[in-house]
Amino acid sequence: MFIKIDFVSDIPIYQQIKDQVVEGIASGKLSGGEVLPSVRQFAEDLGVNMHTVNKAYSKLKNESFVVVHKRQGVVVNSLENMRDPKFLNEMGEGIKTLIAQAYCKGITEKEFVEKCRKFYSLFNKG
Amino acid sequence: MIIKENIFWLSFSIIIVLSFLGFIIPFLQKKTILFGSRIPVEIIDHVEIRQLKKNYKHVYLTAEIPFLITAWVFLNNFSGKLIFTIILFAQLILMLLIYAVYNGKVKQLKKTILDRESIRPGKEVSIVDTGFRDGKYLISVLWFVPSVLILFANIIILLLSYDNIPERIGLHFNMQGSITLSVQKTFFHVMHIPLNSVFILAVFVFVYYSIKRSKQEIDSHAPETSKLKDRHFRLIWSDYSVIVCTTAITWLFFLSLYMNRLLKIPSAIFELINIAFPLLIFLSAIVLALRTGQSGSKLKINVPVTGTGMNNVNDDRYWKLGAFYFNPKDPAIFVEKRYGVGWTINFGRPVSVAIIIVLAAVVIIIKLLSGK
Numbered sequence: 001m002f003i004k005i006d007f008v009s010d011i012p013i014y015q016q017i018k019d020q021v022v023e024g025i026a027s028g029k030l031s032g033g034e035v036l037p038s039v040r041q042f043a044e045d046l047g048v049n050m051h052t053v054n055k056a057y058s059k060l061k062n063e064s065f066v067v068v069h070k071r072q073g074v075v076v077n078s079l080e081n082m083r084d085p086k087f088l089n090e091m092g093e094g095i096k097t098l099i100a101q102a103y104c105k106g107i108t109e110k111e112f113v114e115k116c117r118k119f120y121s122l123f124n125k126g
Numbered sequence: 127m128i129i130k131e132n133i134f135w136l137s138f139s140i141i142i143v144l145s146f147l148g149f150i151i152p153f154l155q156k157k158t159i160l161f162g163s164r165i166p167v168e169i170i171d172h173v174e175i176r177q178l179k180k181n182y183k184h185v186y187l188t189a190e191i192p193f194l195i196t197a198w199v200f201l202n203n204f205s206g207k208l209i210f211t212i213i214l215f216a217q218l219i220l221m222l223l224i225y226a227v228y229n230g231k232v233k234q235l236k237k238t239i240l241d242r243e244s245i246r247p248g249k250e251v252s253i254v255d256t257g258f259r260d261g262k263y264l265i266s267v268l269w270f271v272p273s274v275l276i277l278f279a280n281i282i283i284l285l286l287s288y289d290n291i292p293e294r295i296g297l298h299f300n301m302q303g304s305i306t307l308s309v310q311k312t313f314f315h316v317m318h319i320p321l322n323s324v325f326i327l328a329v330f331v332f333v334y335y336s337i338k339r340s341k342q343e344i345d346s347h348a349p350e351t352s353k354l355k356d357r358h359f360r361l362i363w364s365d366y367s368v369i370v371c372t373t374a375i376t377w378l379f380f381l382s383l384y385m386n387r388l389l390k391i392p393s394a395i396f397e398l399i400n401i402a403f404p405l406l407i408f409l410s411a412i413v414l415a416l417r418t419g420q421s422g423s424k425l426k427i428n429v430p431v432t433g434t435g436m437n438n439v440n441d442d443r444y445w446k447l448g449a450f451y452f453n454p455k456d457p458a459i460f461v462e463k464r465y466g467v468g469w470t471i472n473f474g475r476p477v478s479v480a481i482i483i484v485l486a487a488v489v490i491i492i493k494l495l496s497g498k
Contacts, residue, residue: 002349005252007439024256036256044458045254045342 001029005046013048017056022065025076026123032078036066039074134201136401137210141197141217143412145190148221152182152228154415154467156352156423158345158438161228162448162464166247166437167347169239178235182228193220222449225465229448248435253344255353263357264338269368273327273375280320280379287388291316296385303396305385314495319382323375325492329485330371337364340460340469343421346436351429352421356462359422363468366414370407377403415467444474 001024005016024030036042039057043050057074060066064082066074102112152161157170160179169175197213240247284291295315296305309315337360345352377399383389384396418424444453449465454474459481463470471478 001256002253002344003256004346004436005254006249007252008250021256030256034257035260037259040457041259041339042254042256044339044456045258046252047341047453047456047458050457 003046005048013046014052014055014059017053018059021056021060021076025065025079025082028123028125030076032076032081034076035072036074036076133205137201137213138198140408141194141201141213143408144214144217144221145194147412148190148217148224149183149186150416151221151466152225153179154419154423155464156345156419156421158347159464161225161232162445163229163232163236163442164438164440165232165236166240166245167433167435168245168247169236172239174235174239175232178228178232182224186224189220189224193217222447222465225449226447229445233442248347248437250437250439251346252439253346253349254342255344255349258342258353258357259338263360264334264364265361265368267331267334270327270331270334270371273330273368273372276372276375276379277320277323277327280323280375280382281317283388284316284320284382284386288313288316291386291388295387299385303384303391303393303400316386318495319378319385321495322492323378323382325488326374326378327371330367333367334364336460336469337367340462341458343462346438347433348431349434351427351431354427354429355422355425357422358425358427359418362414362418362422366411373403418467420467421462 001020003017003020005013007013009016011019021030021036036057037045039050039053042053046053057066057068061068061074064077064084067077067081069075099112158165158167160170160175161182165175193216197217200209200213239245291311293311294308295311296307297309297315297318298307299305340360343352343356380389380391384391416424441453444451444456445464446452449463451461451464451470451472452474453472456472456474459472459475459478460469461472462468471481473479
């Protein structure tokens with residue numbers, strides 16, 4: 001799966017890596033069991049510091065999107081193992097800010113929900 | 127005898143081939159890199175960019191013709207290794223010099239076009255593939271096993287027949303295979319050639335490893351196509367490295383038996399191999415380079431190109447003279463060349479500098495030990 005990094009973006013590089021890996025898993029471009037590049041190799045290919053890749057990987061690991069095997073390295077977790085009902089509460093604050101922004105910009109509830117549906121069906125297909 | 131009569135033609139042909147390479151090398155790159163500079167996809171076919179390419183060819187030929195005439199005169203009137211070496215280096219420097227001038231020119235022109243026509247190039251992003259090194263993109267490292275076995279066989283045969291080796295053995299030889307320096311048999315002198323083989327094998331394994339590890343060169347405008355090309359490119363060159371390595375180790379095996387007087391090689395065959403082998407490697411590498419292009423730019427890939435409209439991150443300032451990569455902030459040690467076909471190292475990394483020092487030291491030590 002291609003990872004695209006924008007070096008002048010406000011979004012930190014580790015966050016860009018993390019977001020794209022998660023999106024890759026949701027859309028099916030990355031499947032459970034797939035091995036991701038080693039920290040060193042990934043850093044060299046991207047031309048970024050190893051700490052940056054390490055940070056992305058440890059965040060992904062903490063949120064169980066990936067598991068770190070001693071021999072294989074960083075491996076995409078299976079969707080079953082990622083399941084976590086508590087996440088509904090955890091995401092509350094983040095989604096509240098997003099909805100507040102959308103509300104202020106005049107996005108209606110219907111439009112917002114429609115957008116959500118679109119992405120859900122996209123990921124369901126994957 | 128072939129050699130002596132044709133030494134002039136042989137040396138002059140090498141200079142001619144190099145000259146031809148200097149002419150063609152800048153155009154073996156993919157279109158988004160010209161004279162070592164990243165060209166935004168919006169202007170790769172711009173008329174002034176095309177003119178600059180033509181202009182390079184004219185200037186190159188104008189400089190090369192008098193140079194080649196001078197080389198001809200010198201090689202014709204003087205013989206010897208030194209004069210050839212000087213001309214060889216002069217040729218290489220001339221090639222690089224003209225290229226460096228055009229590196230400066232293209233950077234200027236790029237700016238001028240973008241400013242004058244107020245083109246806003248697509249976003250600059252770096253793209254890598256997480257699965258780039260999955261599947262078949264390199265020959266298996268196990269293909270080095272034959273070389274290792276031949277090398278072991280070489281050492282074992284020399285050890286077993288040590289007592290049968292005469293008291294005086296050959297150390298140096300000329301192109302015809304006549305021994306020009308004989309020395310008293312010592313363990314080191316007997317093992318002198320296998321020691322060289324160990325070094326050669328190590329160098330090829332190192333090359334293999336650098337092909338594997340080298341930074342991905344993915345075109346942000348056409349990620350899928352350039353990824354496939356780069357992978358195919360690595361596969362072909364890793365195959366080639368293994369073939370050259372195995373052949374070289376095999377030849378050294380026979381050579382060591384010959385020098386230790388365990389095997390007679392007819393001088394005609396000896397001479398033939400001595401000329402044909404380096405020439406074959408030199409020419410096959412060139413043919414292969416012309417067919418693959420840098421990062422596989424000349425390879426045909428049956429994937430529809432869907433342009434993303436994005437550009438690679440402009441890293442021109444790290445490419446000194448458009449040819450030497452110096453970027454202390456990039457953790458990568460191996461990167462694809464800007465001038466030529468293959469890989470180079472990031473001179474901004476201490477590890478790379480250490481690699482050069484170690485390689486040079488080993489070469490010097492082997493030379494010193496063999497008494498040259």
